[in-house]
Amino acid sequence: MSATDRLGTSEGAQEMASRSATGADELDREGGVLRMPEGPVLDPGDLIVEVVEDETMIINMGPQHPSTHGVLRLMIELDGETVLRTKPVIGYLHTGMEKTGEELTYLQGCTNVTRMDYLAPLFNECVFSMAVEQLLEIEVPPRATWTRMLLCELNRVSSHLVFMATNGMDVGAVSMMIYGFREREMILAFFEKCSGLRLNHDYIRPGGVAADLPDGWRDDVLAICDYIPGRLDQYDTLLTGQPIFHERTQGVGVITPEQALALSATGPILRSTGLAWDLRRDLPYQYYEQLEFDVIVGTYGDTFDRYAVRLNEMRESIRIIRQIVDLMPPGNYRVQDKKVTPPPRRRINESMEALIHHFKLFTEGFRVPEGEVYVSIESPRGELGCYLVSDGSARPYRMHIRDPSFANLQSLPTMMRGGFIADAVAVISSVDPVMGGVDR
Amino acid sequence: MTADAPVDGDAPAPEPQPELLHGALVSRWRGQVIAHPTRDAYVQVMKGLRDSGFDLCSDLCGVDYLTHPGRPLPGGVEPGRFEVVVNVVSTTQRRRVRVRVQVPGDDARVGSLFAVYPGSEAMEREAFDLLGIRFEGHPDLTRILMPEDWEGHPLRKDYPVGRVPVQFKAAAATR
Numbered sequence A: 001m002s003a004t005d006r007l008g009t010s011e012g013a014q015e016m017a018s019r020s021a022t023g024a025d026e027l028d029r030e031g032g033v034l035r036m037p038e039g040p041v042l043d044p045g046d047l048i049v050e051v052v053e054d055e056t057m058i059i060n061m062g063p064q065h066p067s068t069h070g071v072l073r074l075m076i077e078l079d080g081e082t083v084l085r086t087k088p089v090i091g092y093l094h095t096g097m098e099k100t101g102e103e104l105t106y107l108q109g110c111t112n113v114t115r116m117d118y119l120a121p122l123f124n125e126c127v128f129s130m131a132v133e134q135l136l137e138i139e140v141p142p143r144a145t146w147t148r149m150l151l152c153e154l155n156r157v158s159s160h161l162v163f164m165a166t167n168g169m170d171v172g173a174v175s176m177m178i179y180g181f182r183e184r185e186m187i188l189a190f191f192e193k194c195s196g197l198r199l200n201h202d203y204i205r206p207g208g209v210a211a212d213l214p215d216g217w218r219d220d221v222l223a224i225c226d227y228i229p230g231r232l233d234q235y236d237t238l239l240t241g242q243p244i245f246h247e248r249t250q251g252v253g254v255i256t257p258e259q260a261l262a263l264s265a266t267g268p269i270l271r272s273t274g275l276a277w278d279l280r281r282d283l284p285y286q287y288y289e290q291l292e293f294d295v296i297v298g299t300y301g302d303t304f305d306r307y308a309v310r311l312n313e314m315r316e317s318i319r320i321i322r323q324i325v326d327l328m329p330p331g332n333y334r335v336q337d338k339k340v341t342p343p344p345r346r347r348i349n350e351s352m353e354a355l356i357h358h359f360k361l362f363t364e365g366f367r368v369p370e371g372e373v374y375v376s377i378e379s380p381r382g383e384l385g386c387y388l389v390s391d392g393s394a395r396p397y398r399m400h401i402r403d404p405s406f407a408n409l410q411s412l413p414t415m416m417r418g419g420f421i422a423d424a425v426a427v428i429s430s431v432d433p434v435m436g437g438v439d440r
Numbered sequence B: 001m002t003a004d005a006p007v008d009g010d011a012p013a014p015e016p017q018p019e020l021l022h023g024a025l026v027s028r029w030r031g032q033v034i035a036h037p038t039r040d041a042y043v044q045v046m047k048g049l050r051d052s053g054f055d056l057c058s059d060l061c062g063v064d065y066l067t068h069p070g071r072p073l074p075g076g077v078e079p080g081r082f083e084v085v086v087n088v089v090s091t092t093q094r095r096r097v098r099v100r101v102q103v104p105g106d107d108a109r110v111g112s113l114f115a116v117y118p119g120s121e122a123m124e125r126e127a128f129d130l131l132g133i134r135f136e137g138h139p140d141l142t143r144i145l146m147p148e149d150w151e152g153h154p155l156r157k158d159y160p161v162g163r164v165p166v167q168f169k170a171a172a173a174t175r
Helices: A024-029 A097-101 A106-113 A121-136 A142-170 A174-195 A217-240 A243-249 A257-262 A268-272 A303-327 A345-350 A352-363 A404-416 A421-431 A435-439 B042-051 B118-131
Strands: A056-061 A073-079 A082-089 A371-379 A382-390 A398-402 B024-029 B032-036 B056-064 B082-090 B095-103 B109-111 B134-136
Touching: A073 A421, A082 A404, A082 A421, A097 A106, A097 A398, A106 A121, A106 A398, A121 A142, A121 A371, A121 A382, A121 A398, A142 A174, A142 A217, A142 A303, A142 A421, A174 A217, A217 A303, A243 A303, A243 A421, A257 A268, A257 A404, A257 B118, A268 A303, A268 A382, A303 A421, A345 A352, A371 B024, A371 B056, A371 B082, A382 A404, A382 B056, A382 B082, A398 A404, A398 B056, A404 A421, A404 A435, A404 B118, B042 B082, B042 B095, B042 B109, B056 B118, B082 B118, B095 B109, B118 B134
Parallel strands: B032 B095, B109 B134
Antiparallel strands: A056 A073, A073 A082, A371 A382, A382 A398, B024 B032, B056 B082, B082 B095
């Protein structure tokens, strides 16, 4: 099947319409979103099946469905096997982490945010730390920033590997599940060496990182860089060139760049539509300006493109990691600011003041000047932002995390509209929502 | 250094023309651009921002300033109990603007951005759910994270947080 006729597109105007042309009216007219309270469905009177007009039916998928990646529930209105409208229902994993964050000091805050998007914990820590540092107006040493970038890029690979695994399994390639997790384990082993934990590291902290990179980190990272690309080529053989995989994914769950922008989708979803928007390149933070990498874009905005964008992003990440390994400078791994950084361990043994200082930092915390700041970085799923308000005390007054999965879920009804119910699983999987991040 | 540093009243310095963005006061802090529209002009300002290239609404959240009313705001902006904070990005001009709207506590309602940025829908539902700010014109303003029948809005500062009192029992004297 050639590329054009799988979507039946004419070679029309290649330029995007203006953003204001894609308003709520158009999206609502297109349908897609089921506007119906969740409440009445829970009534035993009209459980599950509700005939709206004539032949349509509303079914609930999840929250305990194995392919909804956690506890996502979808209310789907069906006409036969065709999906008409969808409503994502979330909140089953809501634990009030934003409220908890107001009760924790800035040093404790990282242990909280790292549990949000649990497949990309280092990004959560990184964005929170960057927001705190911006409020404090401190500059972290170059080695700390490069270390953060190194670990974040590794985390991006490990997160996309989980996507490869689950996406493969959702469309029927069960062996992918094992392969993806096998490769990811190698990266997690390196994280364990650095931080002591496989997940929820609390490694990146305001002021730098918790510890210097372990001895022999260079060999470990280069071993990962040598090993993963070969595996990615195997995925190409297993999935990318596979006719069955094509049938399941190409032309399924299409979204246009205008719709994706209007629905606040970012990350691979937005890029798969052909719009090259990557915060690492477009609003550079840390030292990404000094690195050479490509922003991967798709063309059709379908499930296959979202898969291909992520696959190639891993290759770009490996390319970035190799550059970081070469550029890693010596120096401090955390800022030498006594207000933020606890004294070194051996000073505590010999100095009473150092002990008091250490105790004060970890019980009372450090005070952060009054103000509010929004910082965002490019996580594997899109724009990850942290809005932090400080009232001058040692705890954030308000901590809000803009999680990409939460915003990306809004484009799901548009993607699913008009498709088959059997494709729903492939589409959900291609959005790659992490419910820990969605519900926070 | 805040953008709203008080101007010395005695010095006959030329009145600096306040910077405006689509009719909204603009302040800058730590290199970030912040617009402060009034509640009535809010949706209109957002529409102006969208039409001038800010095509992506990246974030919307609410803040309850109940216990911290004296935060710095540029002159002329009346502080309200709540604040709705919107972050918009321009993918063509590669810049970011933050919009802060003051919402009074006794009448916590503000226009919905749904018609301007459809992607703000879930975020407005979240702000409604957690802070009780009503967005007028929102197509489906229901709870999104908390259970349907939950009472109260947890991110409000006067929301009682359940606590288990710690009891320090007097230890039996050993000697």
